Amino acid sequence: MRNTTLKIHPKDNIEVALTDLKAGDTVISDGNPITLTEDVAAKHKFALHDLNPGDDVVMYGVLVGKAVEPVKTGQLVTTRNIKHASGDYELRERKTDWLTPDLSSWKDRTFMGYHRADGSVGVANYWLVIPLVFCENRNVQVIQDAFAKELGYQTDISPERDHVKQLIQLYREGKNPAEILTVDLGGRTDVKAKDEKIFPNVDGIKFLNHSLGCAGIKEDTRGLCGLLAGYITHANVAGATVLSLGCQNAQIDMLKEEVYKRDPAFSKPLYLLEQQQIGSETELLNQAIKKTFAGLIEANQNTRKPAPLSKLCVGLECGGSDGFSGISANPSLGHASDIIVGLGGSVILSEFPELCGVEQELSDRCVDDETAGRFIHLMRTYHDKAKAFGSGFDANPSAGNVRDGLITDAIKSAGAAKKGGTSPVADVLDYPEKVRKPGLTLLCTPGSDVESTTAEVGSGATIVVFTTGLGTPTGNPIAPVVKVSTNTKLYNKMNDIIDIDAGTVISGAETINEAGERILEHIIRIASGEEKAKAVVGGHDDFIPWKRGISL
Structure with missing residues (x-):
């Protein structure tokens, strides 16, 4: 028989409803009958004994709140009658003993991943195109438009686009807004990319637009470069093309410093292009597209191979x-x-x-x-x-x-x-x-x-x-x-x-x-x-x- 409530920890003085309960229902907690004084919806909690203002509310065995008004046994616990509270903490003795789960059926299991030079193993194989500053977002979008469909990573067909076409036709037929709202366009259908990918071992090209890189505090600039370096050195990434304007706070040298901090022997293809140094936007895009395509050829050489679960x-x-x-x-x-x-x-x-x-x-x-x-x-x-x-x-x-x-x-x-x-x-x-x-x-x-x-x-x-x-x-x-x-x-x-x-x-x-x-x-x-x-x-x-x- 399915339980209707759950007391998570022996120290708890509130209990969670696993299903909708009604006022007057009687539940058993630790062998004791408790009659609910009001409805308790599934996922919500009720008091296991009377609480006075200032009393601790305990769940999962820890302090989770304080009563702010009297709460009766069996009463629903809400934001009205309790408020947030948590216990103090300090440096104490180590408690690192733990019961390791049974690993016998897992220890020889493997997954098929992409092995990298630094010893990590990815579960995917992507190429990245990254703006080092928000000023380059538009150029990243141009590269995305140029690559995604042609390489088979993006379909020309969209169920949502088809839905709009249907609505346009209905409008042309004279349907009014009330009639339009009653039309059944059908559920979302699975739309797949082109069957033939030019680079079958590359899962895709990903484009990381953002709003940072300049005019922010130095902490944010360093944080952005560290984050982008984390993506460039990531086990799921084969290489990257980075677009920089040139005058922003997030400089190429800062990015490179963060990359080598994470991987001192970094050897992936990494193309760093600075617009103000190259000159025309057209030339910047030409170089970015050529270098990215060359990088994809190299990335496509990597294939999935067995790896132990310790590499997850x-x-x-x-x-x-x-x-x-x-x-x-x-x-x-x-x-x-x-x-x-x-x-x-x-x-x-x-x-x-x-x-x-x-x-x-x-x-x-x-x-x-x-x-x-x-x-x-x-x-x-x-x-x-x-x-x-x-x-x-x-x-x-x-x-x-x-x-x-x-x-x-x-x-x-x-x-x-x-x-x-x-x-x-x-x-x-x-x-x-x-x-x-x-x-x-x-x-x-x-x-x-x-x-x-x-x-x-x-x-x-x-x-x-x-x-x-x-x-x-x-x-x-x-x-x-x-x-x-x-x-x-x-x-x-x-x-x-x-x-x-x-x-x-x-x-x-x-x-x-x-x-x-x-x-x-x-x-x-x-x-x-x-x-x-x-x-x-x-x-x-x-x-x-x-x-x-x-x-x-």
Whole structure:
């Protein structure tokens, strides 16, 4: 029989509804009957005993809020009767012992990837065209228009374009707006690129437009160059063409410095073109097109070869989270993360505003005091800067998060951290540093989905697994972003953008470990090129560098 509620941790004094419950319903918690005093929708929480103003609210075994008015046993917990609160944290003794999952069925598994000179292995093979400053965005677009269709990476057919053609015809036939709105244009159909690619071993050319490179603070300029260097040196990238105007703050020498910082023996083809030095825009574009085509010929020589799972570097992301995120998709992904770490691979947990409330646990799990101290410093610096601008981490949950049960940042954070599993924290990085050790790495980024995903890939994630309870089309230009739904209703409603359903954990059809291993199997298929992530099929190439102002 399916459970209707779940108490996550023995210390918790609130419990989550797994299905819609009505006022007057009686549920059993720890053997005790509790009668609900009001309706509790699925994903939301109710009090397990009376709470007075100022009392701690505990979930996942940690402080997640404070009562601001009396809350009765069985009463719905809302933003009206509790507010965000989280525990203090400090440098303490290391707690790095962990129970490694059973690796027997995984230790000899491989994926088919692209081996690079630095020893990394990519899950894709892309060429990049990058503007070093926003002034070159238009020239990048010209190159994109020239290449994408001719090389077979972009189709001339679009279902949306066909829909517009249908509407034009209806308008010409005299249909009015009310009639137009009733027309069934049909669902989105799969539109494939040309069957014959000129370079079959190159997955595509990707173009990274952005709004930075000049007129910003030096920290943002250096951060942009570091991020772009992370993409250029990325295992999924064969080489790059970079367009520079010449007079901007983000100079070619700064970019090269960041590239060699990440890969001292860097040997990929890299074409750096400066417009003010070359002269005419026509000549700049001619050189860029010729050099890019020559680079594609070289990139096409690389083919997929077997690699151990220890070569995986997986970004752990969530967005559009709901009240089921921390009990289905996130812990399932956490189990997959623990297997990857156990095999010697790398996983990246970012979104520092969404680690609020679990800082003590994560700092205790750091492999040494220096690593723990860096994590504590980055968390406090980020939070203090946010507060100085009048917006602490408590402002992180979105309207959708709150509506679907994540009513404080600490509730959201305690569930979000589950993506990182239980392994020790091997390293802590500041944006946009590159992953340098196997194991679990904490990367300082905002909670903003695209900024964080962009940063994880820039730090080396070759594939990103993105859990969502509300649905999001977020993708990345060079790394497949695999979406995992927290609930089956979402998966059925938005399966054109969702890859995997973890709502099976809520229904009781699977355990967390079973769902996690299913996620890992999917990762291996994506990494081997046997299957494409929905975000890749949909062309969701989101790329937003983080400006180190306040973004939560």
